[in-house]
Amino acid sequence: MTDFTYTILIPLIPLAVFLFTGLTGHKMKPIVSGIIGSTGLGISAILSYYTAFQYFLNSHVAGTAFLPVKAAELTWLRLTENLVIKLGVLLDPISVMMLIVITTVSLMVHIYSIGYMKGERGYHRFFAFLSLFSFSMLGLVLATNIFQMYIFWELVGVSSFLLIGFYYEKPSAVAASKKAFIVTRFADLGFLIGILMLSFTTKTFDFISLTSPSGPAIASSGGASFLGLSLLGWSLVFIFMGGAGKSAMFPLHIWLPDAMEGPTPVSALIHAATMVVAGVYLVARLFPVFALGAPDALLVVAWVGGFSSLFAAIIACTQTDIKRVLAYSTMSQIGYMMLSLGVSGYGGHEGLGFMASNWHLFTHAFFKSLLFLGAGAVIHAVHSNDMRDMGGLRKHLPITHITFLIACFAIAGVPGFSGFFSKDEILSAAFESNMPLFYIEYAVAGITAFYMFRLYYNIFWAKETHYHHTPHEAPYIMTIPLMILAFGSVVTGFIPFSHFVTSDGLAFEAHINWSVAIPSIIIALVGIATATLLYRKVSGIPDKIAKAIPHFYKWAYHKFYFDELYLFVTKKIIFRYISTPVAWFDRHVVDGTMNGIANLTQYTSESIKDFQSGRLQQYGFVFISSAIALAIIFIFLW
Amino acid sequence: MTEGIPLYYFLVVSTLMFFIGIFGFLTRKNLITMLMSIELILNSVNINFVVFNKYLYPQNLQGHFFSLIVIAVAAAEAAVGIAIIINIYRNFRSIEVDRVDQMKN
Numbered sequence: 200m201t202d203f204t205y206t207i208l209i210p211l212i213p214l215a216v217f218l219f220t221g222l223t224g225h226k227m228k229p230i231v232s233g234i235i236g237s238t239g240l241g242i243s244a245i246l247s248y249y250t251a252f253q254y255f256l257n258s259h260v261a262g263t264a265f266l267p268v269k270a271a272e273l274t275w276l277r278l279t280e281n282l283v284i285k286l287g288v289l290l291d292p293i294s295v296m297m298l299i300v301i302t303t304v305s306l307m308v309h310i311y312s313i314g315y316m317k318g319e320r321g322y323h324r325f326f327a328f329l330s331l332f333s334f335s336m337l338g339l340v341l342a343t344n345i346f347q348m349y350i351f352w353e354l355v356g357v358s359s360f361l362l363i364g365f366y367y368e369k370p371s372a373v374a375a376s377k378k379a380f381i382v383t384r385f386a387d388l389g390f391l392i393g394i395l396m397l398s399f400t401t402k403t404f405d406f407i408s409l410t411s412p413s414g415p416a417i418a419s420s421g422g423a424s425f426l427g428l429s430l431l432g433w434s435l436v437f438i439f440m441g442g443a444g445k446s447a448m449f450p451l452h453i454w455l456p457d458a459m460e461g462p463t464p465v466s467a468l469i470h471a472a473t474m475v476v477a478g479v480y481l482v483a484r485l486f487p488v489f490a491l492g493a494p495d496a497l498l499v500v501a502w503v504g505g506f507s508s509l510f511a512a513i514i515a516c517t518q519t520d521i522k523r524v525l526a527y528s529t530m531s532q533i534g535y536m537m538l539s540l541g542v543s544g545y546g547g548h549e550g551l552g553f554m555a556s557n558w559h560l561f562t563h564a565f566f567k568s569l570l571f572l573g574a575g576a577v578i579h580a581v582h583s584n585d586m587r588d589m590g591g592l593r594k595h596l597p598i599t600h601i602t603f604l605i606a607c608f609a610i611a612g613v614p615g616f617s618g619f620f621s622k623d624e625i626l627s628a629a630f631e632s633n634m635p636l637f638y639i640e641y642a643v644a645g646i647t648a649f650y651m652f653r654l655y656y657n658i659f660w661a662k663e664t665h666y667h668h669t670p671h672e673a674p675y676i677m678t679i680p681l682m683i684l685a686f687g688s689v690v691t692g693f694i695p696f697s698h699f700v701t702s703d704g705l706a707f708e709a710h711i712n713w714s715v716a717i718p719s720i721i722i723a724l725v726g727i728a729t730a731t732l733l734y735r736k737v738s739g740i741p742d743k744i745a746k747a748i749p750h751f752y753k754w755a756y757h758k759f760y761f762d763e764l765y766l767f768v769t770k771k772i773i774f775r776y777i778s779t780p781v782a783w784f785d786r787h788v789v790d791g792t793m794n795g796i797a798n799l800t801q802y803t804s805e806s807i808k809d810f811q812s813g814r815l816q817q818y819g820f821v822f823i824s825s826a827i828a829l830a831i832i833f834i835f836l837w
Numbered sequence: 838m839t840e841g842i843p844l845y846y847f848l849v850v851s852t853l854m855f856f857i858g859i860f861g862f863l864t865r866k867n868l869i870t871m872l873m874s875i876e877l878i879l880n881s882v883n884i885n886f887v888v889f890n891k892y893l894y895p896q897n898l899q900g901h902f903f904s905l906i907v908i909a910v911a912a913a914e915a916a917v918g919i920a921i922i923i924n925i926y927r928n929f930r931s932i933e934v935d936r937v938d939q940m941k942n
Contacts, residue, residue, distance in 0.1 A: 813938035820863050 386444020
């Protein structure tokens with residue numbers, strides 16, 4: 200066996216960088232902290248590539264399954280003999296794949312940010328938080344047990360909170376960061392309940408023993424059933440609730456669009472490529488338990504994913520803030536991944552969906568971070584997020600234009616670009632097991648192509664907007680990451696993914712299913728063509744369409760009023776009928792008791808404090824008269 | 838030398854000295870006077886030691902020795918006490934005890 204102990208350095212280097220730049224960053228020149236952060240991440244990235252090479256190619260015997268490897272593990276908390284919490288590094292195909300995704304995108308975002316954040320206040324703080332996030336995310340994917348994952352899960356939540364609220368002087372950013380934190384935290388409550396239930400049924404936290412097909416989780420046959428789902432099934436549904444919160448799936452999606460208040464590189468890193476796919480990673484991590492232990496829970500995953508992808512795609516067509524369009528598109532694509540996991544089976548070709556989901560995660564990380572960074576370059580040039588302020592930018596921003604177009608082709612699923620291959624595998628997986636979801640995904644594929652090209656044309660074509668000062672192309676430090684990611688968006692589609700990442704570790708051959716692929720290509724092309732027709736030149740048709748379906752349009756434009764619904768539920772119901780009485784109890788009963796104790800102490804000390812006057816003779820008098828009094832008592836009265 | 842004087846008389850003298858000392862300690866404001874009062878208290882105790890030894894256990898010498906120790910300690914105590922008083926005087930420009938009622942200036 201190859202020694203993988205060095206992999207613990209991959210998360211630890213960003214941690215060291217975080218501590219260093221966080222503590223000493225204000226003393227150095229801003230650019231230095233950016234360079235330190237990028238260098239640290241660069242080393243992590245090189246180590247990750249080396250690990251991937253070692254794991255997938257060098258140490259692997261062809262024809263055998265990829266086995267999980269515990270590179271390092273130490274006992275962190277020994278609560279009782281049986282309840283031990285460990286920290287460690289687990290390498291298996293999905294974690295190694297995630298290492299590559301995270302370090303690559305994070306490195307690109309670091310380099311890009313050196314240019315993008317130039318002149319901002321809190322430059323070193325930004326890089327310190329980016330390193331903290333990279334550390335947490337790497338720790339999350341390398342977790343050997345579900346509890347370690349939960350710890351890092353919360354850490355990524357915190358770093359996301361800190362980065363969304365980076366412009367802490369802007370009230371909307373503060374509100375968005377709070378919203379993101381509270382919503383994901385609420386979802387994590389479900390995750391924690393799920394962990395407790397799961398470890399109660401299986402008596403283990405460890406992923407290897409949890410996911411082993413002969414392990415306690417699957418062998419336990421799920422325990423007693425409640426409302427048609429076994430105990431195991433319920434625990435998985437709760438765990439999925441945590442994943443859905445992090446991945447902005449349907450009922451818990453409301454934080455993601457608001458999270459776009461953060462700096463754009465943050466949106467690219469956290470809210471497109473890495474953190475939001477943590478939910479997908481979680482389900483993929485526990486996939487054997489889902490697939491073999493509780494297929495019903497997997498069906499929940501599939502439907503939530505499918506619905507979210509359609510729901511978000513419709514909203515994305517109506518938004519005008521370019522980052523929000525991308526946010527909804529992220530939600531839609533993550534829905535794809537969830538759905539793909541949901542329709543997958545376990546083992547061999549049955550596990551096509553599992554492979555496709557991870558593949559899509561991989562390709563999506565490249566093209567979506569590229570889209571965000573491209574959008575960042577556009578925002579950098581025109582100082583606005585709104586696509587109505589843009590137009591005709593292709594002449595001013597040639598590199599951004601080309602790379603953005605490549606990413607649009609990739610996400611729309613045009614053949615030859617990475618998104619086509621992974622999306623096709625997802626569609627094939629859906630086609631083989633769940634027809635209703637398959638048709639939903641066909642529709643979503645078309646809508647995706649439509650709204651992406653609506654975005655593209657509105658930014659780069661359409662009207663010749665008159666700008667206050669001529670927009671200029673971003674500096675090379677920003678465009679080079681764009682080009683690298685554009686390269687990745689093309690070539691990652693040609694990786695024979697089914698040879699590396701599969702549900703049971705065994706390689707299988709996945710072919711493009713042309714009977715599925717050709718209609719999907721046609722649908723994508725129709726979507727693109729429609730967008731071209733409507734948005735390439737300024738025309739009145741989009742407004743007419745909006746007028747033709749006024750109610751639906753308004754509904755979608757306001758994101759189906761989900762924010763309002765949540766506000767209603769929280770403000771009018773939870774705050775009024777639960778929080779207010781609880782607050783009253785807290786203020787009057789809990790605080791009252793404590794204040795009463797404090798007041799009593801204060802009163803007592805107030806009344807006896809004159810006793811200690813500092814007057815020597817008073818002390819002497821008290822001492823001597825007490826001695827005499829005691830003498831009298833003991834001699835005469837006893 | 839002491840024949841014919843009963844023990845009782847000595848005890849009266851030492852008791853008087855003791856309470857004069859206590860009274861001085863509690864009433865006089867001047868620190869040096871207070872120190873002198875403490876000497877009175879100590880000396881009254883010395884008288885007790887010597888007298889009890891002489892009258893009750895003439896064959897032993899512990900009482901005499903103990904009073905010698907007390908005298909030595911009292912001398913040391915007076916030296917330390919006067920040093921403290923000088924420092925107080927430097928800080929407060931006074932050796933009145935009721936002015937000295939705070940740890941900080």
